[in-house]
Amino acid sequence: MPMPKVKEITSLLQKYLSPYVKQVIFLAVILISYNVLQVLFPQILRIYVEAVSAPSLDVKVLLYSSIIYIGMSVIFRALYILLQKISQELAWATTNNLRIDMTRHCINLDMTFHNRKKTGDMIERIDGDASTLSEFFSTFIHYFIGSFFLVLGILVAVFIEGWVYGLLFLAFIMIALTAFYFVRKIASPLWKKVRESTTALFGSIEESISGLEDIRGNGAEPFIMKRFHEVSQINFKDKNKAMIYSRIYYIINVLMGAMINLGILMISYYFAGYLTTSSGTLYMLLTYGTNLLRPLRLILWQLEQLQNSMANIDRVNEYFSLESKIVDKGTKAFPVEEVNLSFENVNFGYSEDAFVLKGVSFSIPHGRTLGLIGRTGSGKTTLARLLFRLYDPNEGAIKINGIDIRNFKLKELRANVSYITQEVELFKASIKDNVTFFNKNYSEKKVEAIVNEVGLGSWLEQLPKGLETEIYSEDCGLSAGEEQLLALSRAFLKNPKIVILDEASSRLDPATEQQIDLALEKLLLGRTGIIIAHRLSTLHKVDDILILSKGEILEYGPREELLRNPNSHFSRLLQKGAEEILI
Numbered sequence: 001m002p003m004p005k006v007k008e009i010t011s012l013l014q015k016y017l018s019p020y021v022k023q024v025i026f027l028a029v030i031l032i033s034y035n036v037l038q039v040l041f042p043q044i045l046r047i048y049v050e051a052v053s054a055p056s057l058d059v060k061v062l063l064y065s066s067i068i069y070i071g072m073s074v075i076f077r078a079l080y081i082l083l084q085k086i087s088q089e090l091a092w093a094t095t096n097n098l099r100i101d102m103t104r105h106c107i108n109l110d111m112t113f114h115n116r117k118k119t120g121d122m123i124e125r126i127d128g129d130a131s132t133l134s135e136f137f138s139t140f141i142h143y144f145i146g147s148f149f150l151v152l153g154i155l156v157a158v159f160i161e162g163w164v165y166g167l168l169f170l171a172f173i174m175i176a177l178t179a180f181y182f183v184r185k186i187a188s189p190l191w192k193k194v195r196e197s198t199t200a201l202f203g204s205i206e207e208s209i210s211g212l213e214d215i216r217g218n219g220a221e222p223f224i225m226k227r228f229h230e231v232s233q234i235n236f237k238d239k240n241k242a243m244i245y246s247r248i249y250y251i252i253n254v255l256m257g258a259m260i261n262l263g264i265l266m267i268s269y270y271f272a273g274y275l276t277t278s279s280g281t282l283y284m285l286l287t288y289g290t291n292l293l294r295p296l297r298l299i300l301w302q303l304e305q306l307q308n309s310m311a312n313i314d315r316v317n318e319y320f321s322l323e324s325k326i327v328d329k330g331t332k333a334f335p336v337e338e339v340n341l342s343f344e345n346v347n348f349g350y351s352e353d354a355f356v357l358k359g360v361s362f363s364i365p366h367g368r369t370l371g372l373i374g375r376t377g378s379g380k381t382t383l384a385r386l387l388f389r390l391y392d393p394n395e396g397a398i399k400i401n402g403i404d405i406r407n408f409k410l411k412e413l414r415a416n417v418s419y420i421t422q423e424v425e426l427f428k429a430s431i432k433d434n435v436t437f438f439n440k441n442y443s444e445k446k447v448e449a450i451v452n453e454v455g456l457g458s459w460l461e462q463l464p465k466g467l468e469t470e471i472y473s474e475d476c477g478l479s480a481g482e483e484q485l486l487a488l489s490r491a492f493l494k495n496p497k498i499v500i501l502d503e504a505s506s507r508l509d510p511a512t513e514q515q516i517d518l519a520l521e522k523l524l525l526g527r528t529g530i531i532i533a534h535r536l537s538t539l540h541k542v543d544d545i546l547i548l549s550k551g552e553i554l555e556y557g558p559r560e561e562l563l564r565n566p567n568s569h570f571s572r573l574l575q576k577g578a579e580e581i582l583i
Contacts, residue, residue: 008310008313008314008317009306009309009310009313012133012313012316013137013140016094016095016097016098016137017090017094019097020090020093020094023086023089023090024090024141026086027083027086027087027090027141027142028141030079030082030083030086031083031141031142031145031146031149032149033075033079034076034079034080034083034146035146035149035150035153036153037072037075037076037079038076038150038153038291039150039153039154039157040072041069041072041076041287042157042283042284042287042288042291043157043284044065044068044069044072045069045280045283045284045287046280046281046283046284047061047065047280048061048062048065048066048069048280049279049280049283049284050278050279050280051065053279053280083142083146084142087137087138087139087141087142088138090137090138090141091134091135091137091138091139092134092138094134094137095130095131095133095134095137098130098133098316099126099127099130101320102125102126102130102316102319102320103126105319105320105322106122106126106319108324109322109324110324110325110326110390110391111385111390111391112325112350112391113322113324115350118203118206118207119206119210120199120202120203120204120205120206120207121199121202121203123202123206124198124199124202124203125199125315125316125319128195128198128199128202129195129312129315129316130316132309132312133309133312133313133316135305136302136305136306136309136312139301139302139305140302140305143298143299143301143302144298144299144302144306146295146298147294147295147296147298147299147302148295148299150291150295151173151292151295151296151299154169154288154291154292155169155170155173157288158285158288161281161284161285164267165264165267165285168260168263168264168267169260169288169289169292172256172259172260172263172292173292173296175256176252176256176296179252179256183245183248183252186245187242187245187246190238190241190242190245191242191310191311192310192311192314193238193242194235194238194239194242194311195311195312195315197231197234197235197238198235200231200234200235201231201232201235204227204228204231205228208224208228250297250300256296257289257290257292257293257296260289260292261286261289261290264282264285264286264289265286268282268285325391325392326389326390326391326392326410327406328409328410328411329406330406330407330408330409330410330412330413331407331409332403332407332408332409333408333409333412334400334408334409334412334413334415334416334497335400335401335497338366338367338401339366339400339401339416339497339498339527339528340363340364340365340366340400340401340402340528341363341364341387341398341399341400341498341528342361342362342363342364342398342399342400342402343360343361343362343363343383343396343398343399344361344396344397344398344399345359345360345361345395345396345397346359346360346361346386346393346395346396346397346398347359347360347393347394347395347396348382348386348391348393348394348395349394350382350391352394355394355551356379356382356551357379357382357383357386357393357551358550358551358552359396359552359553360379360383360396360548360551360552360553361396361553362544362546362553362556364528364529364530364544365528366528367526367527367528368528368529368543368544369524369528369529369530369531369541369542369543369544370529370530370531370542370543370544370545370546371531371533371538371539371542371544371545371546371559372384372530372531372532372533372546372548373532373533373536373539373545373546373547373548374547374548374549374554375549377550378548378549378550378551379548379550379551380502380532380548381502381532383530383548384419384500384502384530384532386398387405387417387419387498387500387530388413388414388417388419388500389405389406389410389413389414392406415494415496416496416497416498417496417497417498417500418490418491418494418496418498418499418500419500419502420484420487420488420490420491420499420500420501420502421487421502422502422503422534424483424484424486424487426471426478426483426486427471428470428471429470429471430465430467430468430469430470430471431451431460431463431466431467431468431469431470431471431486432444432447432467432468434471434486434490435447435450435451435467435486435489435490435493436490436493437490442493444467446493447467447489447493448460448466448467450489450492450493451467451486451489453489453492453519453522454485454486454488454489454492454519454522455485455515455518455519456482456485456486456489459482479512480512481512481513481515481516484512484516485515485516485519488516488519488520488523491523492522492523496527497527497528498527498528498529498530499523499524499527499528499529499530500529500530500531500532501520501529501530501531501532502532503531503532503533503534503535503538517541520541521541524541529542536573536574539559542559543558543559544556544557544558544559545557545558545559545562545570547569547570554569555568555569555570
């Protein structure tokens with residue numbers, strides 16, 4: 001077994017088992033007791049067999065050995081139940097912590113990672129790999145380590161009985177482990193390939209489900225199913241190949257078991273003149289030989305689990321080794337009072353060879369709102385993403401009160417910037433949890449007041465469970481406007497210094513749009529705001545206008561000044577009613 005792999009497993013076990021030291025120690029004590037009993041069982045049976053086969057029957061010995069054997073059996077079963085319970089609880093706790101760490105790490109990675117990785121791949125890594133490791137953790141201490149010490153205990157007991165038998169058992173174990181090692185060496189890469197093809201399968205399923213509308217709309221179901229069948233076949237073949245090598249372990253184990261029993265009988269026959277082997281001793285040795293089969297099978301099974309786990313650990317470590325390009329080294333506290341925002345010669349591209357924003361410079365004084373317009377692909381949404389550091393500019397700087405936003409603590413920056421997207425993401429949870437993002441620190445009274453403030457009071461009163469009504473349930477169907485108002489509720493509750501709205505007016509009826517306008521006026525009052533507009537009519541509420549074209553500023557200035565200038569691009573757009581510039 002390659003040592004780096006062992007180090008990786010040891011490191012992972014140490015990291016996630018260290019908070020549970022007491023449970024691990026208790027488990028170790030139970031494990032030692034459990035294995036001592038397994039070594040002692042054949043010794044008690046030897047006494048019983050020798051008492052039965054003795055010329056004169058000693059009833060006392062038979063009775064005492066029977067009582068001891070039964071008592072040990074009861075204790076043995078109780079220890080087994082405890083081992084199972086504690087090891088499974090440890091496995092659940094450790095792997096649940098691993099899931100949490102992986103989820104947190106993935107969430108904190110920059111958008112370059114999320115744009116590159118499929119959702120199915122991330123789910124398989126976070127849940128699938130963690131589940132496999134959970135099974136490994138739950139059985140490793142119990143079965144692998146326990147079986148190792150049981151084999152060691154049997155070896156000691158056999159060597160005490162006779163060095164010839166001890167050498168036989170030792171040779172048998174060494175031959176078996178050597179055979180297992182070489183088969184494992186071949187099988188380990190195969191299991192890694194299985195995990196990769198399984199990830200591809202999950203990714204294919206996720207893509208098919210998320211793109212169902214486009215697939216049906218283009219009559220592409222047969223081609224998608226053909227692709228899915230091809231990916232499934234690859235996964236099936238990989239699993240089959242890996243399983244063939246795994247089954248070889250069992251064949252080797254059975255052959256080794258037959259060899260050890262044959263060896264015991266041959267030694268007891270050929271060395272009869274040198275070794276005094278009673279019927280009880282022979283029975284004990286054969287029992288030890290038979291008892292070696294189970295721990296070797298368990299070691300074998302754990303080696304298979306180890307193969308899977310090494311592939312999982314590789315994939316887990318691959319994720320943990322990724323570092324976010326958004327470095328959080330800021331030490332400055334976010335401004336408490338006024339917030340003046342400025343972009344200074346900002347250049348940015350999602351790839352190094354093509355900039356989406358080129359030389360963008362503008363400022364928004366505290367309390368003013370900027371209307372941002374431009375065709376699709378002009379860089380409007382990108383500009384908003386830079387403001388709360390989903391990405392960092394390649395060149396130039398974004399400043400708040402003259403301080404580069406990279407100098408603020410990332411958590412504080414995002415806590416003070418509220419971004420309301422055009423497509424509102426809602427959770428299958430209560431209205432309260434959707435508004436608070438599951439933050440239990442907000443009272444029901446506070447949330448209800450916010451929901452009323454954005455104009456959803458009458459809608460909320462009609463719901464049978466009020467704030468506890470689950471979104472997307474039979475009792476709670478949401479229109480696009482209600483979704484937007486819920487998103488505004490989140491912003492009101494957050495009480496940010498900067499508000500960015502990627503306006504969804506393009507899919508709202510006029511009445512709902514008016515309701516959102518009223519809520520938005522309240523939200524923007526006394527705050528610095530940016531509205532990515534999709535209708536020219538929306539721009540009546542902004543103070544300044546910025547028109548983007550192919551990532552560059554086409555026009556920028558106070559709205560009133562641009563309106564008074566008939567030659568301004570904004571003024572000409574209004575005269576033409578050119579709504580198409582915004583979509």
